[in-house]
Amino acid sequence: MAGQGASALRAANTAVVVEELRQGGPTTRAALARRTGLAKQTVSTIVARLQADGVVREVGLSRTEPGGGRPAVLIEYAADRALVASIELGVGRTRVMVADALGEPLGIHDVPLGGRPRRQLPEEVLDAVWATLVDATSDHGGLQRLRALGVSVTGLVQPATGTCVLAPNLGWRDVPVASLLRERLASLEVDVPVVVRGAAQASLIAEHREGAAQDVDDVVLLFEDEGVGAAIIEAGRLLDGSDGTAGELGHCAWPGADARCGCGRRGCVETLASGPAVRRVVERSTGKRLPRRPGVSTYAVLADRREPEVLAAAAEAGRVLGTAASWLTALTAPRLVVLSGSLVLAPEPLRASLAEVLRARALEDEPEVVPGRLGDIAALRGVLLLALDGARRQTAV
Missing domain, CATH: 3.30.420.40 (ATPase, nucleotide binding domain)
Known part of the structure; x- marks a missing residue:
């Protein structure tokens, strides 16, 4: 039990340090200790482990530490080390968004379907989506860098299973969207969270966090x-x-x-x-x-x-x-x-x-x-934010 408690404490402290680096930008180990309230040695140990894993990196020297003294080494969160992506399965358009580990968009890509999605089988649509996702991530290190995937569907979705129960305007019923995408990811030995939400819920999440409903x-x-x-x-x-x-x-x-x-x-x-x-x-x-x-x-x-x-x-x-x-x-x-x-x-x-x-x-x-405020990217953005949440719960992304 003591070992489990120590492990949980290390994980909690690591999460605090990573979140501070995500939010605060480049900083020093000493400043991290002050802002997080953790001991300097604890911060140094965590940073060393994160640096070995590629989560953080050194990026030069600070001007001076408060109170004088030699410049200290700056560290920053390595946002470009990992990717998150989202998919919009809509009636009028189907798109893929790719972002870095901070959620900063790297690009939005239309999926060429050659017609309205409701005229195609779900597997055909997902094949086209998969090809676009592979292509969209290729310029950023490929799908091996993917840490989470979010999917928005214009229809009724059961989030617990990732199943589209009914999408009348797509002509879909009981489509296991999450499972079908996990199978494709598994073919590349990529095992990441796949979050599926209805488009309205995804849009509200985005507007609540970043848009009109903040x-x-x-x-x-x-x-x-x-x-x-x-x-x-x-x-x-x-x-x-x-x-x-x-x-x-x-x-x-x-x-x-x-x-x-x-x-x-x-x-x-x-x-x-x-x-x-x-x-x-x-x-x-x-x-x-x-x-x-x-x-x-x-x-x-x-x-x-x-x-x-x-x-x-x-x-x-x-x-x-x-x-x-x-x-x-x-x-x-x-x-x-x-x-x-x-x-x-x-x-x-x-x-x-x-x-x-x-x-x-x-x-x-x-x-x-x-x-x-987020216009036509609200649903894409909402499931990307949810995917990022899932990735951060599992790893120090």
Whole structure:
């Protein structure tokens, strides 16, 4: 037991030193001891071990130590020694992000699919993703440097198993995303954490840590990627529900609606408030087919149009989405509602109508409605941050 306690203490002290180097930049051993409260000898021992493992490195001399004396050797966290990556499995686009061990992006790469993902089998999509991931990491030391992988899926995901239970707009059901990617990694003898999340949850994690919802502990995020979703943070904690699929606002029933949804049910909010739903309304009312642009969301296409039919349909979709969102805000009383995914690009009447309904339905203090700051990389960024968390729990990355 004593040995286990000493080992746990060493691990805890190492984590403190590594985190200080990550956050604080180049510094000296003496300064590390002061900032962490650890003994100088303890810090020197930890730094020597980390240096041998390539986690830290010496980078020159300081000007002077406080109080005078000879310049001391500076050490820094070697962020380029390891990689983390994330994958976005979306409806309009599929992408890969690669970052260093501090989470600083090294590049974002589109996955060439030659068509919409829902027209391809999951294995075919993942084969293309894998090829892009291999290529994207090749300029940074290859997949052998990978320490964690995050995956965002536009659909319902069980985080515990990494399975996409249902992604109606991709045409996927019960796809073991994490297992399929682990098999490919294992072929290169790479064994790293693989984190899989729904796109709405991933986007909220990113906006909460780095975007529009920083320092706000009660938030609802509304998400659109040719379908509608939501995610909730309450008291600073992401609400997962019993299986990780909490927040599926798009598949709540809308009174009186009867259109068939991609999930197989009828009358879902998504059949009235998604980009494709608005496009169908406009095409029926005008008798004209609206343009499709590969890799561009329906709402982004509609945002450039000023026909009365488009503006009216967008405003009605905003009313529906705002009313549905008010169900969540009444239950959770958030300070902030963040619009993410394609909603950031949606026609102005939709966003205005949505905000107006939320104001009208507020019982007490109305939540502020804001666009996400991270734009179309929020989901990619969110799962990358989660992957980085997983890597740091396992090793001194």
